[in-house]
Amino acid sequence: MEAKSIIEFKDVNKIYDNGTVGLKDINLTVQPGEFLVVVGLSGAGKSTLMRTINQMHRPSSGSVLVDGVEVTDLKGRALRELRRKVGMIFQNFNLVKRTTVEHNVLSGKISYYPTWKSLLNLYTKADKLQAAEALDRVNLLEKLYMRADQLSGGQQQRVAIARTLMQDPKIILADEPIASLDPLTTRAVMNDLKKLNQEDGITVVVNLHSVPLALEYADRIVGMRAGQLVYDEPINRVTESDLNAIYQSV
């Protein structure tokens, strides 16, 4: 059975204004429900690759299809609707720190609301209940009304995961989600991502630095170096020495 791909890169290039090459001739297809881990040195283009999926970065040439839709020329409303179905998690959690956990989780739904309603916290009862359920799934319901900056790093990252759950996403992009966390909370966050992948069938793309974690959680591992894809294997064919080779400097 040949499933329709959920993300597809065709000959994608990205050159920054200052001349730096971000991505070079990227061709990559991701199947629905995959847990894809992207490895490589910092500056290899992992973040750029991820951000072209939800068009936080525009590629210079080539095409990117998300769920069968060409996204590189989306603008305005259509672009925001694409981002609505792609959740994103960041290295530094990126919560609005001085507001409550509830507000932060609900902000996953703001593309459905006009600005003034989101500002006055006029979310529907159903959305507020969904926010509570999302928090419950990451075991943080008791923190609902606390301020985000009172939480530990790992808790903040799980609030960020709850925020993406509000989007009912088909895809979750996680950009170095554990780089600012200690080993114990790292596991909690990675387990949460794996749970969403397995229970809800959400496609997950994670950028990671850690080879052991990549081997443990991935279905498939992709390696990048200097903006190019240099490695692409399903997990049962990956060896640790392959991965170490990706980290060798050129």
Next chain:
Amino acid sequence: MEKSPELEIKKGYYDRYGWLVWALIILVVYGWALKGLKLSGIQASAGSVSKSILAGIFHPDWAYVYNGSGEDLVSLILQTLAIAFLGTIISAFISVPFAFWAARGGHEKWRLRSGSGKLVLTLIRTFPEIVLAIMFIKAVGPGSYAGVLAVSVHSVGMLGKLFSEAIENMDNGAEEAIVSVGGNASQVFMLATLPTIMPEFISYTLYRFEIAVRSATILGMVGAGGIGTPMLFAIQTRNWPRVGIILLGIVIMVLMIDSLSGQLRKKLV
């Protein structure tokens, strides 16, 4: 530690004799400043006047503190605070667009926008506040209103600069997150930019308020309301007990405002 003789020579004349050049420059500058300045204008009565000022400060005119006329110390101190407070609040609102104008963005190529904004803020900052006050007195007549206008305009120079630096150094993570969930431009600004930057804006506004309280005390000297007017009058009529009580009032007011605002600012960060 050994140094090879070649290295010693390569150090060059500048490093060895540079300090001499600086010493010479400093000597010339001070020579010029001391020679040009005519400090001879000390009047004969300086000693006796200082004595009467000190006597006045130690025997302040307590009756002036409050007499219900609205022209007493307490009323005028409150008026001074009102000028500073209202002026600072208005200025904070005006400063926000200026700050976004002057803040360097990531993608700006020639920095024309931010550069011109920074220049305008420098010009505002350098324009003397009392001249502004005098100009506004022409428009609205002497009194506190002119003072409020002068503080509102002058403070933009400094607040705009501080705000723009806060914007430049802001962590834009929250903005990135709101963009990633599909928020529109106004949602990014209202839900991410403002909440992130607000505490710093408020803290700088409080700091500027401390400075505005000081300037509001002197604006009255040119007729722009507050405690400055009776202060200058008391000095000119040599009513030293009156000067003493006003000085005391100003010192207490400034100390109280500084410590209050300092505590609030500590809570914010």
Next chain:
Amino acid sequence: MDITTKMPHQSWGQKYHIKTLSLVLLTVGLVLLSAQVSGVDLAMFFTNIDQFTNLLVRMSHPDWAYVTIIWQPILETLQMAIIGTTIGTLFAVPFAFLAASNIVKNSWLHGLVRFFLDLVRTLPDLLLAAIFVAVFGIGSTAGVVTLAIFSFGMISKLFYEVIETIDDGPIEAMESVGANKLQVVHMAVLPQVLNPFISYFLYTLEINVRASTVLGYLGAGGIGVYLQRSLNEFDYSQTAAIIIMTLVVVLVINVLSDYLRERLV
């Protein structure tokens, strides 16, 4: 299972943002009160707007010939600022050391010194100028003394904050070999604080150049005397020439001082 039964209790105050709301209301109340006390009336500004624009129009035609006359007093202003700042700094250095908690361990003593410095800093420059004109008479002496006291208050605070951030290692090393207080300051503290001291001195000089241009308004010498004269005679084209010239001088001094301070870092 129903999620609402598991949700934490939200207090009444949290739900309606009582804290934020009352702070906003307090601020609005103070604004309204201040507006009333200071007699702010938007309409009045606009009824007299023609007077204001008339003034701006006259200021937009600066009297360039006047520049030759005001050149000398502008230089005098600069001289006042340099001498005043230097005198203030010389007095500030010992007080800065007395106020630094890592030099003077007696908290009672450095607290007292700090309170004295706080007192000095409460007085605005123009107020000091008015008093010193009464003491010394009209002329630049009053201006220099004003600037000296003003910079004393500012520099001593900036300096003691620098002293408090220095590395304790060298101090302990000197103390361990039996050096006395003065030797410690000379050998371990001064080398660490010299560059920031010079940098803050230049910064204060910058501020004093700006401040000194208006001191003459009350008779304390320099360009401010001419500023007051032109304003009293309603000769706004001269006022404009003075303001533009002082702007130029202040900007030049800022650029120079910024350049020097960057080299010091």
